[in-house]
Amino acid sequence: xxxxxxxxxxxxxxxxxxxxxxxxxxxxxxxxxxxxxxxxxxxxxxxxxxxxxxxxxxxxxxxxxxxxxxxxxxxxxxxxxxxxxxxxxxxxxxxxxxxxxxxxxxxxxxxxxxxxxxxxxxxxxxxxxxxxxxxxxxxxxxxxxxxxxxxxxxxxxxxxxxxxxxxxxxxxxxxxxxxxxxxxxxxxxxxxxxxxxxxxxxxxxxxxxxxxxxxxxxxxxxxxxxxxxxxxxxxxxxxxxxxxxxxxxxxxxxxxxxxxxx
Numbered sequence: 001x002x003x004x005x006x007x008x009x010x011x012x013x014x015x016x017x018x019x020x021x022x023x024x025x026x027x028x029x030x031x032x033x034x035x036x037x038x039x040x041x042x043x044x045x046x047x048x049x050x051x052x053x054x055x056x057x058x059x060x061x062x063x064x065x066x067x068x069x070x071x072x073x074x075x076x077x078x079x080x081x082x083x084x085x086x087x088x089x090x091x092x093x094x095x096x097x098x099x100x101x102x103x104x105x106x107x108x109x110x111x112x113x114x115x116x117x118x119x120x121x122x123x124x125x126x127x128x129x130x131x132x133x134x135x136x137x138x139x140x141x142x143x144x145x146x147x148x149x150x151x152x153x154x155x156x157x158x159x160x161x162x163x164x165x166x167x168x169x170x171x172x173x174x175x176x177x178x179x180x181x182x183x184x185x186x187x188x189x190x191x192x193x194x195x196x197x198x199x200x201x202x203x204x205x206x207x208x209x210x211x212x213x214x215x216x217x218x219x220x221x222x223x224x225x226x227x228x229x230x231x232x233x234x235x236x237x238x239x240x241x242x243x244x245x246x247x248x249x250x251x252x253x254x255x256x257x258x259x260x261x262x
Contacts, residue, residue: 014041015124016149018069020089021045021106022079028106029075035114036073039121041151044069058085066092070149070257071124072099073117077106098257100124123261125180127153129173129203131189131196137220138185144249151180173199173215177206181256182215186224186237207235214262218252 017036021029029045036043046065062085066072072093080086093099100123102116126145130138142154153176176182184203190196207215217237238255240248 013146013151014039015071015121015151016042016044016069017071017073017120017124018044018066019073019075020086020093021075022077022083022086024079025075025077025106028110031110032073032075032104032117035117036121041121041124043073059088062089063092067096070099071120072101073120074101074103075106076103080106098254100257121151122180123257124149125151125153126256127173127176127180127182128185129182129199130185131187131193133189134185134187134220140245141183141249144253148253173202173206177214177262180214182206184215184217186217186219187221188223191224204235
């Protein structure tokens with residue numbers, strides 16, 4: 001059965017997105033919230049009734065929450081500018097490294113600005129392509145991405161035949177490359193199976209079209225660099241074997257947050 005990226009996002013955990021806004025703008029902010037939820041993601045809107053504007057705990061709570069989050073929609077309006085805390089939220093987002101943000105002007109029609117939300121969601125979405133025998137490594141990468149609030153397509157189903165691969169995974173690769181990042185895990189296992197090899201070859205073809213490609217070959221066994229030297233030449237790949245594994249995964253995620261996208 002054909003499985004689209006959007007189907008997968010809705011069946012799994014979407015990205016967690018902090019929506020900075022004045023509660024006086026809630027009616028317009030609901031438009032943004034509804035759009036993000038319809039796309040399968042998780043908008044975070046905070047209004048803490050238990051705290052008042054003079055509560056000394058509020059700035060610390062805001063700072064701690066922003067520090068932990070990665071994706072932000074900043075809702076700009078006269079109410080936001082006049083707020084005691086919204087300008088501070090925005091300044092904090094700017095201060096911390098590795099935060100991805102888009103600003104929506106609530107004084108304007110929101111519909112023409114939806115491309116900004118799409119741009120944010122695209123950067124926050126990752127498709128993992130891997131051999132089933134590399135599942136443990138793929139799961140480690142998945143867990144790290146989830147800690148950074150990513151939406152991760154992590155397909156655990158077995159493919160029954162090459163025809164089934166063609167129907168599902170080739171379409172998924174093409175769609176994923178237009179809607180997010182594709183991490184192609186390269187290993188001896190991924191080159192030994194005809195299904196995985198076909199997926200690797202298709203992904204490398206996409207990656208080779210542009211230096212800004214959203215498809216990123218990720219080396220998880222050292223020998224692959226030599227085996228695929230001619231195919232990886234001029235492709236921006238990422239080597240997880242060149243240092244402590246957990247550190248390299250975090251470096252990969254930092255790369256995703258700043259990498260140019262198609």
